[in-house]
Amino acid sequence: MATRDDIENWLGQIALGDRASFSALYSATSAKLFGVILRVLDNRAEAEEVLQEVYMRIWRHAGRYRVNGLSPMTWLITIARNAAVDRKRRRVAIPADMSAIDSESDSGPGxxxxxxxxxxxxxxxxxxxxxxxxxxxxxxxxxxxxxxxxxxxxxxxxxxxxxxxxxxxxxxxxxxxxxx
The missing domain is CATH 1.10.10.10 (Winged helix-like DNA-binding domain superfamily/Winged helix DNA-binding domain)
Structure with a gap:
């Protein structure tokens, strides 16, 4: 399990363009961020798209994170939640038969x-x-x-x-x- 220091160090390295740190951050945090996004959107496929957008934002803006005594996960979760809320606001109605197809193919957590x-x-x-x-x-x-x-x-x-x-x-x- 990644510590606060691990995440802060990875964010610092990501700001410098370090792909290995980005991969480590993704491995350590993606499940949690996906859960946050999925709770807001309640659509697995859409949540996966937003998760990808979130990590693109993290890659581009890691230099904006400031060590301030608060958990870096709070910063990451805020980015994820805001992206999910933005997507929810832009959401286009999906026909009922399409959402049924998507939900049948989803696999739940183990x-x-x-x-x-x-x-x-x-x-x-x-x-x-x-x-x-x-x-x-x-x-x-x-x-x-x-x-x-x-x-x-x-x-x-x-x-x-x-x-x-x-x-x-x-x-x-x-x-x-x-x-x-």
Whole structure:
């Protein structure tokens, strides 16, 4: 399993054009980023396309990452989530018979991936329970359902900056909880 230092080092090397570091980063992070994208899009084929776009962005913009004490995975996940939300907004309606064909050919995760996911889901669920109920719902809607800050602010009837603060503070609490 890659450490924070590994990922930060790979990003630094990628900024210099190091393909081996890019390959290592992809191997260490692609499953997680794919999961984030798939949760937003709920379409495996489309999620695979977006994942490719995400790694192209990472290749081009790795030099923008700044070591700041926060997890580099947060930076990568933000890129993936934003790309998925962008794609979801641009989405063209697919005929019902085409989506049925795509879903039949999808292969699900294997037993090991399901066990790891279940363990991670349980930890995350426990940490989400520590958040205020409204804040937890806002985090779910933003990062799992792909709702924008503006949509959430309207839904919860709070100013946009308040929603941003809710989400930022909630993510910090989650990070702290998950690091215990």
């Amino acid at each position: 037993p090991e991936q399901r066990a790891i996911a279940a363990s991670e889901n349980a930890r995350l669920s426990d940490c989400m329970d520590e958040l205020d109920e409204g804040h937890a719902e806002a985090v779910r809607r933003a990062y799992l359902d792909g709702e924008t800050y503006a949509e959430l602010a309207s839904r919860f009837d709070v100013p946009l900056n308040t929603m941003r603060t809710w989400l930022r503070r909630s993510l910090l609490k989650l990070r702290e909880c998950l690091s215990r």
